[in-house]
Amino acid sequence: MIDRRTLVGGGLAAPFLLGGLKGARAQDGGPLKIAFMYVGPIGDLGWSYQHDQGRLAVEREFGDKVQTSYVESVPEGADAERVLRQMAQAGNKLIFATSFGFMQAVINVAKQFPDTIFEHATGFQTAKNVGIYNARFYEGRYVSGHLAGRMSQKKTIGYIGSFPIPENIMGINAFTLGAQRVIPDVTTKVVWVNSWYDPGKEAEAANALMDQGCDFIVQHTDSPAPVQAAEKRGVWCIGQASDMGRFGPERCLTSVVDDWASYYIKTAQRVMDGSWQSEDYWGGLAEESVVLTPWNKAVPADVQAELDQLVSEIKNKTTHPFQGEVKNQAGEVVVPEGTVISDADLLKMMYFVQGVDSTLPG
Incomplete structure (x- = not known):
């Protein structure tokens, strides 16, 4: 069952979807809460759509061991920092920020929530609780x-x-x-x-x-x-x-497709088993990213x-x-x-x- 909510504030209204609950529990006895922040709408049929397909793959893989949510169409600026802060305050222990322009917002908010793990796509700044991931x-x-x-x-x-x-x-x-x-x-x-x-x-x-x-x-x-x-x-x-x-x-001869599913699944597993560490990950054709x-x-x-x-x-x-x-x-x-x-x-x-x-x- 999906609980549809709206996250509102600072002039931005964006859907905040909470995935269904299905398996093993996080440290507080409940599922690992994972949030995704997208720069575009999931209906763009491009970048944000593919990241959301990765989120759905995490749900399929772990069932009620995880609870996922997302906020779409977040501008790269003050709104990004606000949304990240709200995600952390909501109890999400793993947060994926999926656009280069979210980088400074991630670094700023990560300092305020040292017990929350942040993953930033395509950036280059890391911290003890911030990892970065990219595709070739x-x-x-x-x-x-x-x-x-x-x-x-x-x-x-x-x-x-x-x-x-x-x-x-x-x-x-x-x-x-x-x-x-x-x-x-x-x-x-x-x-x-x-x-x-x-x-x-x-x-x-x-x-x-x-x-x-x-x-x-x-x-x-x-x-x-x-x-x-x-x-x-x-x-x-x-x-x-x-x-x-x-x-x-x-006329479309091929498409260069991003597949984030395997990385999102691997990262969620590492957080659940306590083995997560900040890293700079690159996946390409060989990894089928x-x-x-x-x-x-x-x-x-x-x-x-x-x-x-x-x-x-x-x-x-x-x-x-x-x-x-x-x-x-x-x-x-x-x-x-x-x-x-x-x-x-x-x-x-x-x-x-x-x-x-x-x-x-x-």
Whole structure:
């Protein structure tokens, strides 16, 4: 049975859903209470939707050993800190904050609740009771870049970004490097919409890029609007976060899917058995934290074989998207030949590689 409530305050009203109770007990004799904070609506069919699928997987795995809840569409700012504080005050002992922009709010609130465990997605600040987790989205972007290189005729790719943060930038760069495997002189044009979820802006950005001659559309935003726009105009595209093929059955060639379920289950288990420790977790294609959906039938068989081989090479670590030599737009070597970029450098990536036709906001 699900008890539907509303959490209101500070100008924000958001649904607070409490999952059903089903098995073993936490320290107070009840279930482990776990809360999730989402930057977008769970109906975005992208980023927040996939995180919520992970929450539901935790419920299925543990039954009445856990009690889960979530707050959706939380702005990245003062509201995030308020919601986190309310979650902790409500007795949640494990809280997942699922957007980069929640980072400072997590650090601030974690200091006030040292007995509560906080997990922050895609950030880089940790504490004794704060762990961070990330997915190597860039691995999927690199493969989809290779796919774009094979399918693009105009050598001009359109990329819709949400915010100019390292998570987005490494995706744009990895995609461009993947495309350069096939088209050395490819151009990636970037439009920032300054929102994770805004179907109207995302569709406008997609159409603007296609008007500029882009014959392939990629996104790091959360609605299916870019895929729908590309489908309507007969342009190849890649889906984001969840399988968006249903919105572009003819033109969406694959989707780079985030699968958080295994990490959420593992983390909940560690909290319940007392083995949780703050860590910096990365999962990618090998861990199936990042998954590429089956290739569209429009992708030629020989190209599908190339893509499958590339996925295998990334999984077994014989290929890395940021294996040197890599140069930035100014021609400076940022990853020397024979080396692979470190995770620490990925997390602070604030430059574009050669081939990206855009500038970062000053």
